[in-house]
Amino acid sequence: MNSTQCYHCGDSCNDSLITFDDKSFCCNGCKTVYEIFSENDLTCYYNFQDNPGAIPSEIKGKYDFLDSKEIAAKLLDFSDGDIEIVSLYIPHIHCSSCIWVLENLHKLNEHVSASQVDFPKKKVRVTYNSAKTTIKEIVLLLSAIGYEPYISLEDYESGKKAVDRSLIYKLGIAGFAFGNVMFLSFPEYFEVDGFWIEKYKNIFRWLMFFFSLPVVFYAGKDYFISAYKGLRSKILNIDVPIALGISVLFIRSSVEIIFDLGTGFFDSLTGLVFFLLLGKFFQQKTYNFLSFERDYKSYFPIAVTKITKDNQEETVQIYDVEKGDRLLIRNEELIPVDGILINGNADIDYSFVTGEAEAVSKKSGDKLFAGGKQLSGSIEMEVLASVSQSYLTQLWSNDVFQKEPKSHFKTITDRISKNFTIAVLAIAFIATLFWLFIDVNKALNVFTAVLIIACPCAIALAAPFTLGNMLRIFGKQKFYLKNATVIEQLAKIDTIIFDKTGTLTTHKENTISYDGTALNTLEKRILKSALRSSNHPLSRTLYNTFSKLDSVPISKYDEFVGKGIVATYNNEILKLGSSNFVLNSSESSNLDTAIYISFNGVYKGKFTFKNSYRKGVKGLFKSLKDKFSLSVVSGDNEGEKLYLEQNLPRETTLLFNQKPEDKLNVIAQLQKENKKVAMIGDGLNDAGALAQSDVGIALSENINVFSPACDGILDASKFSKIATFINASKKAIKIIKYSFLLSLCYNLIGLGFAITGNLMPVIAAILMPLSSISIVIFTTISTNILGKKIK
Known part of the structure; x- marks a missing residue:
């Protein structure tokens, strides 16, 4: 009796046949799923794979416990x-x-x-x-x-976190079978006759056949599945020649055993699968190690402000935050951990987590979730759980913020693998036809050896291993990149744009002078409280000068990016920021960097900053000038123009009084001229420019700059190494190209031996993972040497 298969899950319908829409189903559950898909125009689900569904089990009442909000x-x-x-x-x-x-x-x-x-x-x-x-x-x-x-x-x-150990099981079975088949093949190797021929020859051969069955149909099944799916999608992937080689060896060997024509090639077959799996196991272990190093080192140099028990504020690293700590979250800062709101007006932007841009208002006692961004002044919160670094990594890599184009080198790898597979299949068939006329016994060996020796696995490994190791090395040097694609993009950069305040300058060594009417104590306290909520480098610098004063609760706070702040306490309205913002006119007589202040519309005075530039700025620009077009784009006035002209290369473009949207437009215009632009800013008011650029790098100096806009975060202490990092990215791409060349040479030599019939399939199977291992070793050693040069 022929079995009718369920259209949804593929199981037999003999016990219970249900017909619907001219299709057979084994149960009402499978029929219901099909109805759901049909009603929602999702029946193309069944185009992906024959009977891909799983039979729904009885679930009535099973999940009632989820009605409990606590659970x-x-x-x-x-x-x-x-x-x-x-x-x-x-x-x-x-x-x-x-x-x-x-x-x-x-x-x-x-x-x-x-x-x-x-x-x-x-x-x-x-x-x-x-x-x-x-x-x-x-x-x-x-x-x-x-x-x-x-x-x-x-x-x-x-x-x-369940671990998939299937590869280990398959490797164990293939190794066990390979060892036994080799042992059973010894009489054939040594051409033992007499007692062997009479009694045990057929037994040993059939044992080899049975040992090969789990190797082909279990240990090697992934190669067949991958090849089948590739062919169904009209793609010739790298597993097609492997699956073809295994099939030919198994069929030819089975025919020889069944018709007593010979001993077959079961030793080569089991050895082939064993060494293929051994190479895959090595690859998996090595790449898992690189991934672990990447995850372990992918923490970001984010600092948060912790309020101590004696009500003092101190900056601590994000991973030192513990349950019960009290944190100060400033305007535009990311909430790094789950917590409870204690003080302040919380308007939280959760678009980082949910993709929804609408802000959510919170009141004291409400729960705040990690990943939200505070939009309305400063708040205080109590920590409910320590930071989850993997969660921050997940947020940073959220698809909502992915803007990079398809990886260029991934495309090269895929194209090489596809063309390579076509070429290998052509060579294998042509060589086999040739040997069928010369020596039939050698034809099968030649066909199988060509398919196995020329597998482009090594080519496919070059890019991920090189770039994965570079991510780890950069991380150790406090340069944290979102993903491997950023390295490829960084290698293509020909134009670099720097922000000035907070990027070329450091707020740690600025000197401040005040010019204007003396401020009374209440005005100073209001000013301090307004500055406390801001994350701008100048605000943070000025805030530190009022450390001995107590803060007051600001009832209303608005920060206008690139302009200034309006803060209200009781009936006192403070405006601080640029002269344009506070006075509605620009001061042409004084071009120094300054913060202007007014209370209730009455101008009080200004705090003038003498910028202190980071060590190594001059040397960095000198090392970049020959290979890159350089620009400084600043929101400040031209007070520093003369200094920059004297200390930076003549070719450097200097643009001042640039609003955030102006910076973005400058980058967009350069990109229209086919320039590959890197933007280096402080991650605060440069978010638009960082997102627009091909590579956006946020500089971190004890501030929370965690932003989806940037592709990389650079610790401020490594600012002078920017040229080194870019050059290292270019050399990493060269390593990939050298790996391609090395793999090509190996394949050409191997093919030469295979075509001439001088390479047994089992030897080819040993050499194939060795070629992959050699590529991994080459890329790892090369990138590690490159890493030592970075240090």
Whole structure:
């Protein structure tokens, strides 16, 4: 009796056949899922893979515990207003169809605004409107379409972090089979006759056949699956020639055993799969190590202001923050940890987390979530949990803020792999046809050896290993990049734009003088309180001069980026900022950098800053001038123009009185001229320019500059090394190109031996992972040498 397969899950329908829409289903659950997809125009789900679904289990009442707000809150990553975000571990995620349907949840539930799949971790991150739907309804929806989440409140973390050991199991089975097949092949190797021929020859051969079955159909199945999916997508990936080689060896060897024509090539077959898996295991371990180093070192030089028990303010590194600490969050600063609002007017922008730009107002006692940005003055909060560095990394890499184009070198790698595979298949078939006329016995060996020896795995490894190691090396040097693509972009840069205040200058060594009417104590306290809320370098510098005064509660605070601040205390209205902002006119007689102040519309005076430039500015510009077009674009007046003209190269373009939108337009205009622009700023009022540039680097000096706008964060102490980092990026790309050349030479030599019939498939299988290992070693050693030069 022929078995009818379920259209959704592929199981047999013999026990219970349900017909709907001219399709067969094994149960009402599978039929329901199909109906859901049909109603929402998602039936192309079934185009990805034959029967990709999982049978929904009985879930009625199973998730009633999620009705409890206390329990549900433990699962949430974020909950504020009408928006909630939950990350769920889904064991059933296994293919492209799973990713596709899970990232289209908004079509199944209109109250879901976004869903992102993390395929390696088998997680889906769902953002939804909590006023219209609940986490329970999300979980029931996922279960109904065959993707039931794994939820265990006690063991939730361990569930999400389950380790995939399948490669180790496959390697063990392939190694066990290879050893036994080699042992059973000894009589054939030594051409033993007599007793061997009469009694045990066939037994040994059939044992070799059975040992090969789990190797081909379990240990080597990933190569067949990958090749099949590639071919279905009309892509010739690097696993096609491998799968073809394994298939040819197995079929030829099986035919020889079954018809008693010979001993076959089971030793080569099992050895081939074992060494292929060994190479993959080595690659995985090495890359996991690089990824671990990257994650471990990817913390950012963010400092936050901690309020001590004696009500003093001190700057501490973000990873020193502990539960119960009290933090001061200034205007435009990121909230680094979950906490409770204690003081201040909180207007939080959670677009960093949710993608929604509308600010959320909070009152004392409300919970604040990590990743929000304070928009209305300063607030004080109590920490509920220490910082999660991986969470900050996740926010920084959020797809909402991804602006980089497709990686150029990734495209090169993919194109080389595709063209290389076509060339290898052509060579293999032509060489086999040739040997069929010369020596039939050698034809199979030649075909298999060519397919295996010329695998472009080594080419595919060059870019990720080189760039991954460079991320780690830069991190150790306090230069933190969002991802590997930034290194490629940095290598293409031909134009560099610097902000002045907070970038070329350092607020730590500025000198300040006051010119105007003396301020009384209350005015000084109001001024200090307004400055306390600001993150601008000049505000922070001036704030430190009033350290002995007590603050007062500011009732209203507005900061206008690039202009100034308006703060209200009782009936006193303070304006501070540029002369244009405070006086509605510019002072042409004095071009020094200054903060002007007025109370209730009456001008009081100005604080004049004598800028102190960072050490190494002159040397840095000198080292960059020959290879890059340089510009300084500042929001300040021209007071420093003469100094900069005397100390910077003549070719440097100097632009002053530039508003944030002017800086952005300068970069956009250069890009229209096909310039590759890097912007280096303080990360505060340069966010637009940093986002517009090809590479935006935020300089950090004991301030919270964590921003989605930047591609990299550079510790201020390493400012003088900018040229070194750019040159290192260019050399990293050269290392990739040398790796391509090395791999090409290896393949040409190997092909020469394979085509002439002087290379056995098992030897080719040993050499293939060795070539991959050689590329990894070459790139690792080269980048480490490069890293030592950076130091």
